[in-house]
Amino acid sequence: MHDRNQREICVLGLGLIGGSVLRGAIAAGWTGWAYNRSAVGADAARAEGYDADTDLARVLRRAADSDALIVLGVPMPAMDDVLAAVAAHAPDAALTDVVSVQGPLRPLVARHGLSRRYVGSHPMAGSAASGWAASTAELFTDAAWVVGCDDGADPAVWTRVARLALECGAVVVPAGSAEHDAAVARISHLPHLLAEALALAGAAGGDLALGLAAGSFRDGTRVAGSAPALVRAMCEANADALLPTLDEALQVLTDARDMLARDRSTAGLVEAGHAARQRYEQQQPWTISGIEPSDPDWLERLREAGRRGGVLRAW
Protein backbone atom coordinates (compact mmCIF):
# COMPACT_ATOMS: atom_id res chain seq x y z
CA MET A 1 0.00 0.00 0.00
CA HIS A 2 2.73 2.50 0.91
CA ASP A 3 5.21 2.25 -1.91
CA ARG A 4 8.69 3.40 -0.89
CA ASN A 5 9.14 4.71 -4.40
CA GLN A 6 5.91 6.63 -4.53
CA ARG A 7 6.63 10.09 -5.86
CA GLU A 8 3.50 12.13 -5.43
CA ILE A 9 3.53 15.30 -3.41
CA CYS A 10 0.89 17.72 -2.17
CA VAL A 11 2.32 21.06 -1.03
CA LEU A 12 0.23 23.27 1.24
CA GLY A 13 1.41 26.87 0.96
CA LEU A 14 3.38 28.27 -1.99
CA GLY A 15 5.74 30.63 -0.21
CA LEU A 16 9.48 30.68 -0.82
CA ILE A 17 10.06 27.25 0.74
CA GLY A 18 6.81 25.48 -0.23
CA GLY A 19 7.04 26.87 -3.74
CA SER A 20 10.64 25.72 -4.09
CA VAL A 21 9.69 22.24 -2.82
CA LEU A 22 6.96 21.97 -5.46
CA ARG A 23 9.29 23.21 -8.21
CA GLY A 24 12.18 21.00 -7.08
CA ALA A 25 10.09 17.84 -6.76
CA ILE A 26 8.48 18.29 -10.15
CA ALA A 27 11.85 19.04 -11.74
CA ALA A 28 13.00 15.71 -10.25
CA GLY A 29 10.13 13.84 -11.87
CA TRP A 30 7.58 13.78 -9.05
CA THR A 31 3.91 14.40 -9.59
CA GLY A 32 2.95 17.44 -7.53
CA TRP A 33 0.08 19.78 -6.83
CA ALA A 34 -0.47 22.52 -4.34
CA TYR A 35 -2.84 24.54 -2.25
CA ASN A 36 -2.35 28.25 -1.74
CA ARG A 37 -4.66 30.43 0.33
CA SER A 38 -4.39 33.49 -1.88
CA ALA A 39 -5.68 33.28 -5.43
CA VAL A 40 -2.89 35.61 -6.57
CA GLY A 41 -0.23 33.10 -5.58
CA ALA A 42 -2.14 30.13 -6.98
CA ASP A 43 -2.75 32.00 -10.25
CA ALA A 44 0.94 32.86 -10.53
CA ALA A 45 1.88 29.20 -10.07
CA ARG A 46 -0.75 28.07 -12.59
CA ALA A 47 0.52 30.65 -15.08
CA GLU A 48 3.85 28.81 -14.93
CA GLY A 49 2.13 25.47 -15.56
CA TYR A 50 1.93 24.22 -11.95
CA ASP A 51 -1.19 22.59 -10.56
CA ALA A 52 -2.24 25.02 -7.85
CA ASP A 53 -5.64 25.49 -6.24
CA THR A 54 -7.25 27.60 -3.53
CA ASP A 55 -9.65 24.80 -2.55
CA LEU A 56 -7.91 23.10 0.37
CA ALA A 57 -10.46 20.26 0.72
CA ARG A 58 -10.18 19.31 -2.94
CA VAL A 59 -6.37 19.36 -2.83
CA LEU A 60 -6.37 17.17 0.29
CA ARG A 61 -8.89 14.66 -1.05
CA ARG A 62 -6.63 14.15 -4.02
CA ALA A 63 -3.72 13.54 -1.62
CA ALA A 64 -5.79 10.97 0.28
CA ASP A 65 -6.86 9.22 -2.90
CA SER A 66 -3.32 8.87 -4.22
CA ASP A 67 -1.53 8.47 -0.86
CA ALA A 68 0.64 11.49 -1.67
CA LEU A 69 3.14 12.98 0.77
CA ILE A 70 1.60 16.16 2.20
CA VAL A 71 4.08 18.99 2.86
CA LEU A 72 2.97 21.62 5.38
CA GLY A 73 4.40 24.91 4.11
CA VAL A 74 2.05 27.43 5.70
CA PRO A 75 3.13 29.85 8.45
CA MET A 76 2.55 28.73 12.06
CA PRO A 77 -0.48 31.00 12.64
CA ALA A 78 -2.31 29.21 9.80
CA MET A 79 -1.23 25.73 10.91
CA ASP A 80 -4.14 24.87 13.22
CA ASP A 81 -6.76 25.42 10.52
CA VAL A 82 -4.72 23.57 7.90
CA LEU A 83 -4.17 20.58 10.19
CA ALA A 84 -7.90 20.47 10.94
CA ALA A 85 -8.52 20.20 7.20
CA VAL A 86 -5.87 17.48 6.83
CA ALA A 87 -7.55 15.54 9.66
CA ALA A 88 -10.91 15.93 7.96
CA HIS A 89 -9.90 15.07 4.40
CA ALA A 90 -6.64 13.09 4.46
CA PRO A 91 -6.23 11.71 7.98
CA ASP A 92 -4.08 8.75 6.89
CA ALA A 93 -1.77 10.58 4.48
CA ALA A 94 1.98 10.76 4.93
CA LEU A 95 2.76 14.18 6.41
CA THR A 96 5.81 16.41 6.76
CA ASP A 97 6.50 20.12 7.19
CA VAL A 98 9.09 22.69 6.14
CA VAL A 99 8.44 25.37 8.78
CA SER A 100 11.66 25.17 10.85
CA VAL A 101 10.94 24.86 14.56
CA GLN A 102 9.58 21.47 15.66
CA GLY A 103 8.75 22.24 19.30
CA PRO A 104 5.39 23.96 18.85
CA LEU A 105 4.40 21.97 15.74
CA ARG A 106 4.55 18.41 17.07
CA PRO A 107 1.92 18.92 19.82
CA LEU A 108 -0.32 20.60 17.26
CA VAL A 109 0.00 17.63 14.89
CA ALA A 110 -0.75 15.31 17.82
CA ARG A 111 -3.82 17.31 18.83
CA HIS A 112 -5.26 16.69 15.37
CA GLY A 113 -4.50 12.95 15.64
CA LEU A 114 -1.96 13.08 12.80
CA SER A 115 1.24 12.01 14.57
CA ARG A 116 1.27 8.42 13.31
CA ARG A 117 2.33 9.31 9.75
CA TYR A 118 4.06 12.62 10.51
CA VAL A 119 7.83 13.11 10.11
CA GLY A 120 9.06 16.68 10.58
CA SER A 121 11.64 18.23 8.28
CA HIS A 122 13.51 21.50 7.84
CA PRO A 123 15.40 22.54 4.72
CA MET A 124 18.17 24.97 5.77
CA ALA A 125 17.75 27.36 2.88
CA GLY A 126 16.27 30.76 2.36
CA SER A 127 16.83 34.06 0.66
CA ALA A 128 16.28 37.72 1.39
CA ALA A 129 13.17 37.60 -0.82
CA SER A 130 10.00 35.67 -0.03
CA GLY A 131 6.86 34.31 -1.69
CA TRP A 132 6.22 32.17 -4.75
CA ALA A 133 7.96 34.70 -6.99
CA ALA A 134 11.24 34.07 -5.15
CA SER A 135 10.96 30.27 -5.19
CA THR A 136 13.25 28.20 -7.39
CA ALA A 137 13.77 24.51 -8.11
CA GLU A 138 17.45 24.95 -7.15
CA LEU A 139 16.95 26.54 -3.73
CA PHE A 140 17.95 23.33 -1.92
CA THR A 141 20.94 22.36 -4.06
CA ASP A 142 23.67 21.23 -1.65
CA ALA A 143 21.70 22.58 1.32
CA ALA A 144 21.31 20.66 4.56
CA TRP A 145 17.76 19.36 5.03
CA VAL A 146 16.96 18.05 8.48
CA VAL A 147 14.65 15.04 8.61
CA GLY A 148 13.20 14.31 12.06
CA CYS A 149 14.30 11.12 13.81
CA ASP A 150 12.09 11.05 16.87
CA ASP A 151 11.27 7.60 18.20
CA GLY A 152 8.27 6.03 16.51
CA ALA A 153 8.79 7.64 13.10
CA ASP A 154 7.14 5.59 10.34
CA PRO A 155 9.97 4.18 8.16
CA ALA A 156 7.92 4.49 4.96
CA VAL A 157 7.10 8.14 5.59
CA TRP A 158 10.67 8.84 6.69
CA THR A 159 11.92 7.34 3.46
CA ARG A 160 9.62 9.46 1.36
CA VAL A 161 10.65 12.67 3.14
CA ALA A 162 14.35 11.81 2.85
CA ARG A 163 13.96 11.06 -0.86
CA LEU A 164 12.12 14.31 -1.43
CA ALA A 165 15.04 16.17 0.19
CA LEU A 166 17.66 14.23 -1.77
CA GLU A 167 15.88 14.61 -5.08
CA CYS A 168 15.57 18.37 -4.46
CA GLY A 169 19.39 18.37 -4.35
CA ALA A 170 19.89 18.57 -0.57
CA VAL A 171 21.81 16.35 1.82
CA VAL A 172 19.77 14.85 4.67
CA VAL A 173 20.80 15.67 8.23
CA PRO A 174 19.12 13.26 10.67
CA ALA A 175 18.19 14.78 14.05
CA GLY A 176 15.68 14.50 16.85
CA SER A 177 13.25 17.39 17.04
CA ALA A 178 14.56 18.72 20.37
CA GLU A 179 18.18 18.65 19.27
CA HIS A 180 17.18 20.24 15.96
CA ASP A 181 15.48 23.10 17.79
CA ALA A 182 18.49 23.55 20.10
CA ALA A 183 20.87 23.61 17.12
CA VAL A 184 18.91 26.21 15.14
CA ALA A 185 18.62 28.35 18.28
CA ARG A 186 22.44 28.43 18.29
CA ILE A 187 23.18 28.95 14.62
CA SER A 188 20.16 30.89 13.38
CA HIS A 189 18.12 32.52 16.14
CA LEU A 190 20.92 33.69 18.46
CA PRO A 191 22.74 35.26 15.45
CA HIS A 192 19.63 37.31 14.77
CA LEU A 193 19.35 38.57 18.36
CA LEU A 194 23.06 39.45 18.53
CA ALA A 195 22.81 41.28 15.20
CA GLU A 196 19.88 43.33 16.51
CA ALA A 197 21.78 44.18 19.72
CA LEU A 198 24.86 45.20 17.72
CA ALA A 199 22.80 47.41 15.41
CA LEU A 200 21.34 49.12 18.48
CA ALA A 201 24.79 49.63 20.03
CA GLY A 202 26.05 51.23 16.82
CA ALA A 203 23.07 53.52 16.38
CA ALA A 204 23.32 54.58 20.03
CA GLY A 205 26.70 56.05 19.05
CA GLY A 206 24.90 58.38 16.66
CA ASP A 207 25.97 59.52 13.23
CA LEU A 208 29.64 59.66 14.21
CA ALA A 209 29.75 55.97 15.12
CA LEU A 210 27.60 54.86 12.16
CA GLY A 211 29.74 56.91 9.81
CA LEU A 212 32.88 55.10 11.00
CA ALA A 213 31.32 51.62 10.72
CA ALA A 214 33.08 49.28 8.31
CA GLY A 215 33.08 45.55 7.56
CA SER A 216 32.82 44.13 11.08
CA PHE A 217 29.71 46.17 11.85
CA ARG A 218 28.17 45.73 8.41
CA ASP A 219 28.49 41.93 8.47
CA GLY A 220 27.63 41.63 12.15
CA THR A 221 24.34 43.50 11.67
CA ARG A 222 23.34 42.21 8.22
CA VAL A 223 20.49 39.98 9.39
CA ALA A 224 19.05 42.83 11.48
CA GLY A 225 17.89 44.03 8.05
CA SER A 226 15.46 41.09 7.84
CA ALA A 227 11.76 41.87 8.28
CA PRO A 228 11.04 42.07 12.03
CA ALA A 229 7.90 39.95 11.65
CA LEU A 230 9.91 37.05 10.19
CA VAL A 231 12.68 37.33 12.80
CA ARG A 232 10.14 37.47 15.61
CA ALA A 233 8.17 34.53 14.26
CA MET A 234 11.16 32.22 14.15
CA CYS A 235 12.76 33.33 17.42
CA GLU A 236 9.53 33.31 19.39
CA ALA A 237 8.41 29.92 18.05
CA ASN A 238 11.69 28.54 19.38
CA ALA A 239 11.63 30.37 22.71
CA ASP A 240 12.12 27.19 24.77
CA ALA A 241 15.40 26.37 23.02
CA LEU A 242 16.49 29.97 22.51
CA LEU A 243 16.33 30.96 26.18
CA PRO A 244 19.06 28.60 27.45
CA THR A 245 21.23 29.49 24.41
CA LEU A 246 20.82 33.18 25.10
CA ASP A 247 21.60 32.62 28.78
CA GLU A 248 24.77 30.77 27.79
CA ALA A 249 25.87 33.63 25.51
CA LEU A 250 25.09 36.18 28.23
CA GLN A 251 27.26 34.22 30.64
CA VAL A 252 30.15 34.05 28.15
CA LEU A 253 29.94 37.80 27.54
CA THR A 254 29.62 38.58 31.25
CA ASP A 255 32.72 36.50 31.99
CA ALA A 256 34.56 38.35 29.21
CA ARG A 257 33.40 41.67 30.61
CA ASP A 258 34.69 40.75 34.06
CA MET A 259 38.05 39.64 32.68
CA LEU A 260 38.35 42.87 30.69
CA ALA A 261 37.56 44.98 33.78
CA ARG A 262 39.83 43.01 36.10
CA ASP A 263 42.82 42.16 33.90
CA ARG A 264 42.28 44.42 30.86
CA SER A 265 42.40 41.18 28.90
CA THR A 266 40.07 39.58 26.35
CA ALA A 267 42.23 36.46 26.03
CA GLY A 268 39.64 33.94 27.22
CA LEU A 269 36.85 34.94 24.85
CA VAL A 270 38.97 35.87 21.84
CA GLU A 271 41.11 32.75 21.82
CA ALA A 272 38.19 30.37 22.39
CA GLY A 273 36.02 32.22 19.85
CA HIS A 274 38.73 32.07 17.21
CA ALA A 275 39.19 28.34 17.77
CA ALA A 276 35.41 27.87 17.47
CA ARG A 277 35.28 29.77 14.18
CA GLN A 278 38.16 27.67 12.85
CA ARG A 279 36.32 24.51 13.80
CA TYR A 280 33.33 25.82 11.84
CA GLU A 281 35.45 26.68 8.80
CA GLN A 282 37.10 23.28 8.81
CA GLN A 283 33.92 21.28 9.36
CA GLN A 284 33.22 18.83 6.53
CA PRO A 285 30.11 16.66 6.57
CA TRP A 286 30.79 12.93 6.25
CA THR A 287 28.50 10.47 4.54
CA ILE A 288 26.44 8.12 6.70
CA SER A 289 26.13 4.60 5.37
CA GLY A 290 25.06 1.20 6.60
CA ILE A 291 21.89 2.19 8.42
CA GLU A 292 18.61 0.69 7.16
CA PRO A 293 15.05 1.34 8.31
CA SER A 294 14.78 -2.40 8.90
CA ASP A 295 17.37 -2.09 11.73
CA PRO A 296 15.58 -2.04 15.07
CA ASP A 297 17.62 0.94 16.30
CA TRP A 298 17.78 2.84 12.99
CA LEU A 299 16.41 6.13 14.39
CA GLU A 300 18.79 6.17 17.34
CA ARG A 301 21.71 5.36 15.06
CA LEU A 302 20.72 8.10 12.63
CA ARG A 303 20.42 10.66 15.45
CA GLU A 304 23.82 9.65 16.77
CA ALA A 305 25.41 9.98 13.30
CA GLY A 306 23.78 13.38 12.79
CA ARG A 307 25.19 14.58 16.11
CA ARG A 308 28.66 13.71 14.82
CA GLY A 309 28.18 15.72 11.60
CA GLY A 310 27.03 12.88 9.35
CA VAL A 311 24.69 13.39 6.38
CA LEU A 312 22.83 11.01 4.10
CA ARG A 313 23.50 11.43 0.38
CA ALA A 314 21.32 8.47 -0.59
CA TRP A 315 18.51 6.51 1.11
Place this chain on the structure above:
Amino acid sequence: MHDRNQREICVLGLGLIGGSVLRGAIAAGWTGWAYNRSAVGADAARAEGYDADTDLARVLRRAADSDALIVLGVPMPAMDDVLAAVAAHAPDAALTDVVSVQGPLRPLVARHGLSRRYVGSHPMAGSAASGWAASTAELFTDAAWVVGCDDGADPAVWTRVARLALECGAVVVPAGSAEHDAAVARISHLPHLLAEALALAGAAGGDLALGLAAGSFRDGTRVAGSAPALVRAMCEANADALLPTLDEALQVLTDARDMLARDRSTAGLVEAGHAARQRYEQQQPWTISGIEPSDPDWLERLREAGRRGGVLRAW
Protein backbone atom coordinates in the same frame (compact mmCIF):
# COMPACT_ATOMS: atom_id res chain seq x y z
CA MET B 1 57.98 78.50 8.98
CA HIS B 2 55.14 75.98 9.01
CA ASP B 3 53.87 76.09 5.47
CA ARG B 4 50.27 74.90 5.21
CA ASN B 5 51.14 73.45 1.84
CA GLN B 6 54.21 71.59 2.98
CA ARG B 7 54.04 68.07 1.63
CA GLU B 8 56.83 66.12 3.25
CA ILE B 9 56.08 63.03 5.25
CA CYS B 10 58.13 60.72 7.45
CA VAL B 11 56.40 57.39 8.14
CA LEU B 12 57.54 55.30 11.11
CA GLY B 13 56.56 51.68 10.59
CA LEU B 14 55.78 50.14 7.19
CA GLY B 15 52.96 47.80 8.10
CA LEU B 16 49.67 47.65 6.20
CA ILE B 17 48.57 51.13 7.31
CA GLY B 18 51.92 52.92 7.49
CA GLY B 19 52.98 51.39 4.18
CA SER B 20 49.74 52.47 2.53
CA VAL B 21 50.16 56.00 3.90
CA LEU B 22 53.66 56.22 2.39
CA ARG B 23 52.47 54.85 -0.94
CA GLY B 24 49.35 57.02 -1.02
CA ALA B 25 51.18 60.24 -0.11
CA ILE B 26 53.90 59.68 -2.69
CA ALA B 27 51.31 58.82 -5.34
CA ALA B 28 49.69 62.18 -4.50
CA GLY B 29 52.94 64.02 -5.07
CA TRP B 30 54.31 64.25 -1.52
CA THR B 31 57.96 63.69 -0.69
CA GLY B 32 58.12 60.76 1.70
CA TRP B 33 60.57 58.49 3.49
CA ALA B 34 60.19 55.85 6.13
CA TYR B 35 61.68 53.96 9.02
CA ASN B 36 61.04 50.26 9.47
CA ARG B 37 62.47 48.22 12.34
CA SER B 38 63.01 45.07 10.30
CA ALA B 39 65.50 45.16 7.45
CA VAL B 40 63.31 42.74 5.50
CA GLY B 41 60.45 45.24 5.36
CA ALA B 42 62.73 48.17 4.60
CA ASP B 43 64.47 46.21 1.84
CA ALA B 44 61.12 45.26 0.30
CA ALA B 45 60.07 48.92 0.23
CA ARG B 46 63.43 50.00 -1.22
CA ALA B 47 63.13 47.30 -3.89
CA GLU B 48 59.98 49.10 -5.03
CA GLY B 49 61.79 52.43 -5.14
CA TYR B 50 60.67 53.82 -1.77
CA ASP B 51 63.10 55.56 0.57
CA ALA B 52 63.12 53.25 3.59
CA ASP B 53 65.72 52.93 6.33
CA THR B 54 66.26 50.95 9.53
CA ASP B 55 68.14 53.84 11.18
CA LEU B 56 65.46 55.63 13.22
CA ALA B 57 67.69 58.52 14.32
CA ARG B 58 68.75 59.35 10.76
CA VAL B 59 65.17 59.21 9.50
CA LEU B 60 64.03 61.52 12.32
CA ARG B 61 66.85 64.04 11.87
CA ARG B 62 65.79 64.40 8.26
CA ALA B 63 62.22 65.02 9.43
CA ALA B 64 63.46 67.70 11.84
CA ASP B 65 65.58 69.37 9.16
CA SER B 66 62.74 69.58 6.65
CA ASP B 67 59.87 70.04 9.14
CA ALA B 68 58.15 66.96 7.73
CA LEU B 69 54.96 65.51 9.20
CA ILE B 70 55.90 62.42 11.21
CA VAL B 71 53.35 59.57 11.06
CA LEU B 72 53.51 57.05 13.91
CA GLY B 73 52.62 53.69 12.37
CA VAL B 74 54.27 51.28 14.81
CA PRO B 75 52.29 48.95 17.10
CA MET B 76 51.53 50.21 20.61
CA PRO B 77 54.16 48.04 22.34
CA ALA B 78 56.88 49.76 20.26
CA MET B 79 55.47 53.25 20.77
CA ASP B 80 57.34 54.27 23.91
CA ASP B 81 60.77 53.67 22.36
CA VAL B 82 59.80 55.37 19.11
CA LEU B 83 58.44 58.43 20.91
CA ALA B 84 61.64 58.66 22.94
CA ALA B 85 63.57 58.79 19.67
CA VAL B 86 61.23 61.44 18.26
CA ALA B 87 61.76 63.53 21.41
CA ALA B 88 65.52 63.14 21.03
CA HIS B 89 65.85 63.86 17.31
CA ALA B 90 62.77 65.76 16.13
CA PRO B 91 61.10 67.26 19.22
CA ASP B 92 59.47 70.11 17.30
CA ALA B 93 58.20 68.15 14.30
CA ALA B 94 54.54 67.92 13.39
CA LEU B 95 53.30 64.55 14.64
CA THR B 96 50.34 62.27 13.97
CA ASP B 97 49.54 58.56 14.29
CA VAL B 98 47.52 55.91 12.49
CA VAL B 99 47.17 53.35 15.30
CA SER B 100 43.44 53.56 16.07
CA VAL B 101 42.77 53.99 19.77
CA GLN B 102 43.63 57.43 21.14
CA GLY B 103 43.12 56.83 24.87
CA PRO B 104 46.43 55.17 25.73
CA LEU B 105 48.45 57.06 23.10
CA ARG B 106 47.82 60.67 24.15
CA PRO B 107 49.30 60.34 27.66
CA LEU B 108 52.33 58.60 26.14
CA VAL B 109 52.85 61.47 23.69
CA ALA B 110 52.50 63.93 26.58
CA ARG B 111 55.00 62.02 28.71
CA HIS B 112 57.58 62.55 25.98
CA GLY B 113 56.77 66.28 25.79
CA LEU B 114 55.41 65.98 22.25
CA SER B 115 51.78 67.06 22.70
CA ARG B 116 52.15 70.57 21.36
CA ARG B 117 52.49 69.55 17.71
CA TYR B 118 50.60 66.23 17.94
CA VAL B 119 47.24 65.66 16.22
CA GLY B 120 45.94 62.07 16.38
CA SER B 121 44.35 60.39 13.38
CA HIS B 122 42.77 57.08 12.45
CA PRO B 123 42.12 55.90 8.90
CA MET B 124 39.15 53.48 8.99
CA ALA B 125 40.60 50.97 6.56
CA GLY B 126 42.17 47.58 6.74
CA SER B 127 42.28 44.22 5.11
CA ALA B 128 42.55 40.60 6.15
CA ALA B 129 46.23 40.69 5.20
CA SER B 130 48.92 42.70 6.99
CA GLY B 131 52.42 44.06 6.49
CA TRP B 132 54.13 46.07 3.76
CA ALA B 133 53.30 43.41 1.17
CA ALA B 134 49.58 44.06 1.69
CA SER B 135 49.84 47.85 1.59
CA THR B 136 48.48 49.80 -1.38
CA ALA B 137 48.24 53.45 -2.39
CA GLU B 138 44.47 52.99 -2.81
CA LEU B 139 43.72 51.55 0.64
CA PHE B 140 42.12 54.79 1.83
CA THR B 141 40.09 55.64 -1.28
CA ASP B 142 36.68 56.81 -0.05
CA ALA B 143 37.47 55.63 3.48
CA ALA B 144 36.66 57.67 6.57
CA TRP B 145 39.81 59.06 8.21
CA VAL B 146 39.31 60.50 11.66
CA VAL B 147 41.44 63.54 12.49
CA GLY B 148 41.54 64.44 16.19
CA CYS B 149 39.89 67.67 17.29
CA ASP B 150 40.85 67.90 20.94
CA ASP B 151 41.13 71.41 22.32
CA GLY B 152 44.52 72.95 21.75
CA ALA B 153 45.27 71.22 18.44
CA ASP B 154 47.77 73.20 16.37
CA PRO B 155 45.90 74.45 13.28
CA ALA B 156 48.95 74.07 11.02
CA VAL B 157 49.52 70.45 12.05
CA TRP B 158 45.79 69.74 11.86
CA THR B 159 45.77 71.09 8.32
CA ARG B 160 48.68 68.93 7.27
CA VAL B 161 47.11 65.77 8.70
CA ALA B 162 43.75 66.56 7.08
CA ARG B 163 45.43 67.18 3.72
CA LEU B 164 47.37 63.94 3.99
CA ALA B 165 44.07 62.09 4.54
CA LEU B 166 42.31 63.92 1.70
CA GLU B 167 45.16 63.42 -0.74
CA CYS B 168 45.23 59.71 0.10
CA GLY B 169 41.64 59.65 -1.16
CA ALA B 170 39.82 59.58 2.19
CA VAL B 171 37.17 61.88 3.65
CA VAL B 172 38.06 63.51 6.97
CA VAL B 173 35.82 62.81 9.96
CA PRO B 174 36.52 65.34 12.74
CA ALA B 175 36.18 63.96 16.29
CA GLY B 176 37.52 64.38 19.79
CA SER B 177 39.72 61.53 20.96
CA ALA B 178 37.30 60.31 23.66
CA GLU B 179 34.31 60.28 21.33
CA HIS B 180 36.43 58.58 18.66
CA ASP B 181 37.36 55.81 21.09
CA ALA B 182 33.74 55.41 22.21
CA ALA B 183 32.57 55.19 18.58
CA VAL B 184 35.10 52.56 17.53
CA ALA B 185 34.25 50.54 20.65
CA ARG B 186 30.68 50.40 19.32
CA ILE B 187 31.30 49.73 15.65
CA SER B 188 34.54 47.78 15.66
CA HIS B 189 35.46 46.27 19.03
CA LEU B 190 32.01 45.17 20.23
CA PRO B 191 31.36 43.46 16.85
CA HIS B 192 34.49 41.40 17.41
CA LEU B 193 33.47 40.31 20.91
CA LEU B 194 29.94 39.40 19.80
CA ALA B 195 31.34 37.43 16.86
CA GLU B 196 33.61 35.46 19.21
CA ALA B 197 30.67 34.73 21.56
CA LEU B 198 28.50 33.60 18.64
CA ALA B 199 31.23 31.31 17.30
CA LEU B 200 31.47 29.74 20.76
CA ALA B 201 27.71 29.27 21.01
CA GLY B 202 27.64 27.54 17.64
CA ALA B 203 30.57 25.25 18.37
CA ALA B 204 29.02 24.34 21.74
CA GLY B 205 26.19 22.81 19.69
CA GLY B 206 28.69 20.39 18.19
CA ASP B 207 28.89 19.10 14.65
CA LEU B 208 25.11 18.98 14.27
CA ALA B 209 24.74 22.71 14.93
CA LEU B 210 27.80 23.70 12.89
CA GLY B 211 26.60 21.53 10.01
CA LEU B 212 23.28 23.40 9.94
CA ALA B 213 24.87 26.85 10.09
CA ALA B 214 24.11 29.09 7.11
CA GLY B 215 24.40 32.78 6.26
CA SER B 216 23.42 34.35 9.57
CA PHE B 217 26.05 32.36 11.49
CA ARG B 218 28.70 32.67 8.79
CA ASP B 219 28.41 36.47 8.57
CA GLY B 220 27.92 36.92 12.31
CA THR B 221 31.16 35.06 13.10
CA ARG B 222 33.31 36.21 10.19
CA VAL B 223 35.58 38.51 12.19
CA ALA B 224 36.17 35.76 14.77
CA GLY B 225 38.45 34.42 12.03
CA SER B 226 40.83 37.37 12.58
CA ALA B 227 44.12 36.65 14.33
CA PRO B 228 43.46 36.61 18.10
CA ALA B 229 46.55 38.75 18.77
CA LEU B 230 45.20 41.57 16.56
CA VAL B 231 41.69 41.37 18.04
CA ARG B 232 43.06 41.37 21.57
CA ALA B 233 45.41 44.28 20.89
CA MET B 234 42.67 46.56 19.61
CA CYS B 235 40.01 45.57 22.15
CA GLU B 236 42.34 45.71 25.13
CA ALA B 237 43.88 49.06 24.13
CA ASN B 238 40.34 50.46 24.15
CA ALA B 239 39.22 48.75 27.37
CA ASP B 240 38.03 52.00 28.97
CA ALA B 241 35.59 52.73 26.15
CA LEU B 242 34.74 49.11 25.43
CA LEU B 243 33.58 48.27 28.96
CA PRO B 244 30.58 50.65 29.08
CA THR B 245 29.63 49.62 25.51
CA LEU B 246 29.76 45.95 26.45
CA ASP B 247 27.71 46.66 29.60
CA GLU B 248 25.12 48.45 27.47
CA ALA B 249 24.88 45.48 25.07
CA LEU B 250 24.63 43.06 28.00
CA GLN B 251 21.75 45.10 29.40
CA VAL B 252 19.94 45.15 26.04
CA LEU B 253 20.32 41.37 25.71
CA THR B 254 19.30 40.75 29.32
CA ASP B 255 16.16 42.83 28.81
CA ALA B 256 15.41 40.86 25.65
CA ARG B 257 15.96 37.60 27.51
CA ASP B 258 13.53 38.67 30.23
CA MET B 259 10.89 39.70 27.71
CA LEU B 260 11.29 36.40 25.87
CA ALA B 261 10.92 34.43 29.12
CA ARG B 262 7.99 36.48 30.41
CA ASP B 263 5.99 37.21 27.25
CA ARG B 264 7.55 34.82 24.70
CA SER B 265 8.17 37.99 22.69
CA THR B 266 11.26 39.49 21.07
CA ALA B 267 9.38 42.56 19.87
CA GLY B 268 11.41 45.14 21.79
CA LEU B 269 14.85 44.06 20.60
CA VAL B 270 13.91 43.00 17.09
CA GLU B 271 11.95 46.09 16.17
CA ALA B 272 14.50 48.52 17.64
CA GLY B 273 17.41 46.58 16.12
CA HIS B 274 15.82 46.59 12.69
CA ALA B 275 15.21 50.35 12.89
CA ALA B 276 18.86 50.83 13.92
CA ARG B 277 20.12 48.78 10.99
CA GLN B 278 17.90 50.79 8.64
CA ARG B 279 19.32 54.01 10.04
CA TYR B 280 22.80 52.65 9.31
CA GLU B 281 21.88 51.64 5.76
CA GLN B 282 20.36 55.04 5.04
CA GLN B 283 23.16 57.09 6.59
CA GLN B 284 24.81 59.42 4.10
CA PRO B 285 27.71 61.64 5.15
CA TRP B 286 27.19 65.32 4.43
CA THR B 287 29.94 67.75 3.55
CA ILE B 288 31.09 70.22 6.19
CA SER B 289 31.84 73.71 4.91
CA GLY B 290 32.40 77.17 6.30
CA ILE B 291 34.71 76.29 9.18
CA GLU B 292 38.21 77.78 9.11
CA PRO B 293 41.14 77.23 11.48
CA SER B 294 41.15 81.00 11.98
CA ASP B 295 37.73 80.77 13.70
CA PRO B 296 38.21 80.86 17.47
CA ASP B 297 35.85 77.91 18.01
CA TRP B 298 36.90 75.88 14.94
CA LEU B 299 37.69 72.67 16.88
CA GLU B 300 34.41 72.71 18.79
CA ARG B 301 32.49 73.38 15.58
CA LEU B 302 34.31 70.56 13.78
CA ARG B 303 33.57 68.12 16.62
CA GLU B 304 29.94 69.12 16.60
CA ALA B 305 29.70 68.66 12.81
CA GLY B 306 31.40 65.24 13.06
CA ARG B 307 28.90 64.16 15.70
CA ARG B 308 26.12 64.93 13.22
CA GLY B 309 27.73 62.80 10.48
CA GLY B 310 29.60 65.55 8.65
CA VAL B 311 32.83 64.95 6.75
CA LEU B 312 35.39 67.26 5.18
CA ARG B 313 36.09 66.72 1.48
CA ALA B 314 38.47 69.67 1.24
CA TRP B 315 40.48 71.72 3.75
